[in-house]
Amino acid sequence: MKGRKTKRDCDLCGKEGVRIQRTTRIFGKGKDLVVIEQIPMVRRPHCHESYYTADTLHEIDRLRLHRKSLAEKRSIGVIAFA
Numbered sequence: 001m002k003g004r005k006t007k008r009d010c011d012l013c014g015k016e017g018v019r020i021q022r023t024t025r026i027f028g029k030g031k032d033l034v035v036i037e038q039i040p041m042v043r044r045p046h047c048h049e050s051y052y053t054a055d056t057l058h059e060i061d062r063l064r065l066h067r068k069s070l071a072e073k074r075s076i077g078v079i080a081f082a
């Protein structure tokens with residue numbers, strides 16, 4: 001995601017105000033569970049849309065695939081919704 005403009009006009013309505021919001025998401029479950037932080041999510045407040053670009057989704061797949069070598073071990077609290 002290097003060299004990307006973080007501010008640009010909306011492809012759909014042409015308005016300004018497209019934002020990149022850094023998000024944290026959890027993928028997989030059990031032993032395969034991995035948390036990825038700082039994922040850039042595109043937000044279009046006026047169009048009520050938020051999504052990940054194809055490049056970002058591709059990078060997420062790559063990170064998940066290499067999670068064993070890339071992931072930093074941290075202790076986190078996990079709660080199962082009763």
Ligand SMILES: [Zn+2]
Nearest residue numbers: 010013044047
């Ligand atoms: Zn828009």
